[in-house]
Structures are given as structure tokens and as C-alpha cells.
Amino acid sequence: MRVLSGIQPTGRFHWGNYFGAIQQYIALQNNDQAFYFIADLHALTTIRDPEVLKQFTWEAAVDLLALGLDPKQAALFVQSDVPEIPELTWLLMTVTQMHLLEKCHAYKDKKAKGISADAGLFTYPVLMAADILLYDSDLVPVGTDQVQHIEVTRDLAQRFNHLYKTEVFVFPKPRVLDDSAKVPGTDGEKMSKSYNNTIDIFLPEKKLKKKINSIKTDSKSVEDSKDPETCPVFALYRLFTNEDQQKELAEKYRAGGMGYGDAKKQVFEAAMEYFSEARQRRVQLEADPDYVRDVLKQGALAAREKGKEVLDRARSACGIGHLKSGS
Numbered sequence: 001m002r003v004l005s006g007i008q009p010t011g012r013f014h015w016g017n018y019f020g021a022i023q024q025y026i027a028l029q030n031n032d033q034a035f036y037f038i039a040d041l042h043a044l045t046t047i048r049d050p051e052v053l054k055q056f057t058w059e060a061a062v063d064l065l066a067l068g069l070d071p072k073q074a075a076l077f078v079q080s081d082v083p084e085i086p087e088l089t090w091l092l093m094t095v096t097q098m099h100l101l102e103k104c105h106a107y108k109d110k111k112a113k114g115i116s117a118d119a120g121l122f123t124y125p126v127l128m129a130a131d132i133l134l135y136d137s138d139l140v141p142v143g144t145d146q147v148q149h150i151e152v153t154r155d156l157a158q159r160f161n162h163l164y165k166t167e168v169f170v171f172p173k174p175r176v177l178d179d180s181a182k183v184p185g186t187d188g189e190k191m192s193k194s195y196n197n198t199i200d201i202f203l204p205e206k207k208l209k210k211k212i213n214s215i216k217t218d219s220k221s222v223e224d225s226k227d228p229e230t231c232p233v234f235a236l237y238r239l240f241t242n243e244d245q246q247k248e249l250a251e252k253y254r255a256g257g258m259g260y261g262d263a264k265k266q267v268f269e270a271a272m273e274y275f276s277e278a279r280q281r282r283v284q285l286e287a288d289p290d291y292v293r294d295v296l297k298q299g300a301l302a303a304r305e306k307g308k309e310v311l312d313r314a315r316s317a318c319g320i321g322h323l324k325s326g327s
Contacts, residue, residue, distance in 0.1 A: 001138045001139055002033045002034070002035070002135060002136060002137050002138045002139070003028050003029070003033075003034040003035070003074075003137070003138070003139045003140070003141065003175075004034070004035045004036075004131070004132055004135050004137035004139075004140055004172070005021075005025050005035075005036055005037075005140060005141050005142070006036070006037040006038070006039040006042070006079065006131055007021065007022070007025075007036075007037075007038065007039060007060065007064075008038075008039045008040075008042050008043045009038050009039070009040055009043055009053065009056035009057040009059070009060040010043055010046060010047060010056065010193060011056060011193050011198075012056075012059055012063070012200045012201070012202065013060070013063050013067075013200065013201050013202075014191060014193070014198035014199055014200050014201060015183050015191060015198070015199050015201060015236070015239065015271075016183040016185070016190070016191030016192065016198065017201075018067065018201055019183050019239055020143065020177065020183060021141070021143065021177055022064070022067055023067075024141055024177050024178065025069070025141060026067065026068045026069055026070075028139075028141060028175070029069065029070060029073040029074040030073055033075075034073065034074035034075070035074065035075045035077075035135050035137070035299075035302075035303055035306075036064070036069060036074050036075070036076050036077075037076070037077050037078065037079045037082075037131070037299075037303070038057055038060045038061060038064075038076075038077070038078050038079060039079045039131070040053060040057050040078055040079050040080050041079045041080050041085070041086070041127060042079070042124065042127065042128070043056070043057075044120060045118070045120045045121050045124060057078060058292075061076065061078070061292055061295070061296055062282060062285050062286065062292055063201065063202065063282070064076060065281070065285055065292065065295065066202075066278045066279075066281040066282035066285055067201070067278050068278070071295045071298065071299065075298070075299040075300075075302040075303055076295055076296060076299040077296055077299030077300040077302075077303045078296055078300065079131070081296070081297075081300035081303075082134070082300055082303045082304055082307055083304075084134060084304060084307035084308060084310075084311045085127070085130050085131060085134060085307070086127075086130075087311060088130040088133065088134050088307075088310070088311055088314060089123075089126055089127050089129075089130040091160075091314050091315070091318060092126050092129055092130055092133070092156050092160065093123065093126050095156065095159050095160050095163055096123075096126050096156060096159075097159075100125075100152060100155060100156075101122055101123065101125060101126070101152075104124075104125050104148060104149075104152065105145065105148060106121055106124060107121060107122050107124075125149050125152045125153075126156070128149050128152075128153065129149075129152060129153040129156045129157070132150070132153050132172050133153065133156075133157055133169045133170070133172070133310065134303075134306075134307040134310050134311065135303065135306050135307060135310065136169075136170040136306070136310055137170065137172045138170065138172060138173065139172065139173055139174075139175050140153075140172050140173070140174055140175065141174075141175040141176075141177055142174050142175070142176065142177065143176070143177050144176055144177075146174075147174050147176060150172060150173070150174040153172060154171050154172065157169035157170070157171055157172075158171070160314070160317075164317040164318065166313075166317050168310075168313045168314050168317050169310075169314075182235065183235075183236070183239065184232035184235050184236065185197025185198060185199070185232075186198075186199065186211065186214050186215045186216065186232075187216050188215075188216055188232045199211050199212065199236075201275060201278070202275075202278075202279065202282055205272065208268065208271070208272070209268050212236075212264050212267055212268050212271075213261070213264055215232055215233055215236075215264060216232070217231060217232070217233060217260040218231075221259075222256075222257065222258065222259040223256050223257060224256055225253070225254050225255065225256045226253040226254070226256070226258075226260075227253065227254075228249070228250040228253040228254070231253070231260075231263070233260060233263045233264055233267055234246075234249065234250070234253065234263065236267050236271075237249060237263065237266060237267050237270060239274075240267070240270035240271055240273070240274040241270050245270075249263065249266060
């Protein structure tokens with residue numbers, strides 16, 4: 001079983017990224033083969049500063065390795081280092097029907113809000129389909145909001161195979177990520193960069209403590225009984241602790257006599273312990289950038305080797321490239 005997934009380098013990874021996706025990507029890396037990529041081509045639809053994109057791409061690579069992605073188990077690479085991707089995107093574009101893209105969420109949402117959508121956003125699902133199909137991917141871990149893109153990918157694969165009367169592409173299946181671990185941001189809403197309410201994984205200790213202390217809570221006094229089930233601080237504490245620890249803190253909430261500041265302190269301590277090994281690995285990786293570059297280079301080579309195999313099938317089906325090879 002071949003697993004494929006990508007993540008955009010649109011900022012430093014936060015707790016929502018980790019518990020909502022990255023943790024589960026890493027758990028799936030022990031398959032026959034796995035490809036994980038940093039989607040810098042996709043990020044071009046939102047990031048227009050080249051230096052920012054370069055920095056975010058680098059930080060994403062270091063963060064993923066620090067968090068436990070093992071290059072011996074999975075190929076980690078930067079999307080733009082695989083030129084087979086844009087070529088396959090064009091081949092797929094020639095069989096993509098407009099109405100299919102017009103139904104996609106990102107385009108529809110922008111259009112509904114009166115925001116102009118460029119061709120990059122409109123054709124985004126085709127690039128995503130190329131990302132998936134290029135490696136004969138069997139399983140693609142995605143959030144519930146991305147399942148539609150897998151459906152589009154399957155539609156394009158089926159249409160291409162039908163039009164050219166050959167089985168070029170494998171049909172991928174989505175692995176819907178477990179989103180039971182709801183990750184609230186500092187304002188109590190879903191943690192998201194677009195809400196500016198994130199808590200970055202690798203914040204320095206002082207900044208992390210300050211960020212956690214900024215979490216909004218209700219106005220109940222220290223003496224008042226509090227409901228742990230409605231408190232974002234307690235929801236975050238759950239991410240890092242076992243049932244016994246959660247039960248103990250919940251009892252303190254309900255008993256009264258404990259302020260939210262104490263609960264935030266426990267979240268800080270639990271988070272620091274949880275990510276302690278990852279923090280240590282990140283320091284080591286920052287001191288050895290050549291290692292990170294080599295991981296990305298080797299990952300891209302592995303991706304290109306498999307990608308060329310699939311692209312050659314697609315090119316042959318379309319009838320292009322034969323004269324160059326003399327056949």
C-alpha cells in the first residue's frame with residue numbers, strides 16, 4: 001500500500017496541524033512505501049513573497065523531521081523539485097471538464113464571497129490530482145474538507161483511462177483523518193492561521209507561556225465551580241495527557257478554588273513535556289542543514305523515479321514523446 005500526502009508551507013506548524021494531520025501522517029509512514037511532500041506550488045496561490053515561501057518551505061521540512069517523519073520509512077520532498085508534476089497536471093487539464101472544477105469548495109467559497117479567484121485557485125484540484133496520481137497512490141490521508149479533492153482525482157483518472165482506452169492511473173482512496181481531537185485556538189474557535197489564533201509547536205518557552213496565557217476564558221472567579229467540558233484550556237490539556245490526568249484536573253475545575261491561570265500552567269507544562277524530544281531533535285536538525293537538504297534531495301529522487309514511470313504511461317497513452325525516443 002502506497003501512502004501519499006502533502007502539506008502547504010503557509011506558516012509555522014501549530015498544534016492544530018499536528019493533532020489534526022501530522023501526527024496521523026507519521027503513524028501511516030510504516031507502509032510499503034510512503035511519499036510526503038511540502039506543497040510549495042500550491043502555496044503560490046496565497047504567498048507572493050519569494051523569501052517568505054523559501055523560509056516556510058525550509059521550516060516545514062525541519063519541523064516534519066523533528067516531529068518524527070523518518071526518511072528511512074517515507075520519502076520527504078519539496079513539490080517543485082519534481083518537474084513531472086506540472087507536466088502531468090497539463091495532461092490531466094486537457095481532459096478536465098469545467099463544470100467539475102466549478103463545483104469545488106475553494107472556488108465556490110471565494111466566488112460566493114465576491115472575491116476574485118485566479119486560474120491557480122480554479123485549477124488547484126487538477127494539480128492536486130497530479131500530486132496523487134503521479135505515484136500510483138493507494139491511500140491519501142485527508143481531512144473531511146479535502147475528501148472532495150480525492151473524488152475529483154478519481155473522476156479525472158477514470159476519464160483519462162476511458163478516453164485513452166488504457167489503465168494508466170490507479171484509483172486512490174481517501175483515509176479520512178480522525179478529527180475527534182478538536183483543537184481550539186486561543187479564542188476558543190477552531191485553531192487556524194486564518195483566525196490568527198494558533199499556538200505554534202516550536203515556540204520558545206517564554207513565548208509559548210505567553211501565548212497559552214492569552215487563551216480566552218469566561219469570567220468566573222477562582223472560587224467558582226467551572227465546567228471543563230466547555231473550557232478551551234481543558235480541551236487543549238486533553239491533547240497532551242492521559243485519562244487519569246484529565247480526570248484529576250476536571251475534578252479541580254468542578255470543585256472550585258482553582259483559577260484558569262493554574263490550568264493554563266498545567267497545559268504549558270504538559271505541552272513542553274509532550275514535545276520535548278521533538279524540540280531536541282529540531283535543535284540538532286538546525287545545526288545540520290546539510291542533512292535536511294540531503295533528505296529532501298533523496299526524497300525528490302525517489303519521487304521522480306516513481307513519477308517518471310507513471311508519467312511515461314500517461315505520455316504514451318496520449319501519443320506524445322515517441323519521436324524523441326525513436327519509436
